[in-house]
Amino acid sequence: MTRRLLSLLAICILLCLGSAYIADAQADTIELPTQVEIQFGSNITFSSSIETSSQLTRAVLFIRPVNSSETLVIEAVIRTEELTQHIESSIEMRPPIFDPFSIVSYWWQLEFSDGTSQMSSTREFRYEDNRFNWQTISDDQISVNWVEGGANRGEVIF
Secondary structure, three states, rough: OHHHHHHHHHHHHHHHHHHHHHHHHHOOOOOOOOOEEEOOOEEEEEEEEEOOOOOEEEEEEEEEOOOOOEEEEEOEEEEEOOOOEEEEEEEOOOOOOOOOOOOEEEEEEEEEEEOOOOEEEEEEEEEEOOOOOOOEEEEOOEEEEEEEOHHHHHHHHO
C-alpha cells in the first residue's frame, strides 16, 4: 500500500514539474513575422528580422507538412546590421518535398549569445503552384482548383 502511494505521489510531482516546464517554454515563445517566397518546383525561401541587444548565435527553421510526422530541420544564415539581425533559410524543391496545394507548418528556434533561446509561434502557408492564377471552390472536405474557365467550370468539377 505504501509503495503504491509513493508511486502515485511521484507521478503527481512529475506531472506538476512537466506542466511548469511547458508553461516556461510557452513564455519563451515569440512572434517572428516571416516572409515565405515560393518559386514552385524550384525552392522556398524563409526570411525574417529581429531587433535585439543580444547577439543571435544560431537560428534553426523547422518545417512540417500538416498531417505529417516528419519535420525538416534547416540551419539558417544570420546577417547582422547594427541591432537588426536578419535570418534566412531556403529549401530546394527538386525533387518535390511537398504535394502541390498542401498546407505546411513552420517555426523558428533562436539561440542568443547570453545563453537564452526562444521558439517562434507556428505559422502555416499553402504550397501553391504560383505560376498560374488559380481559381478555387471548396467546402469542409474538398477543394477544387482550376486555371481556365469561369466559376461555372469549377462548379461543374466540384
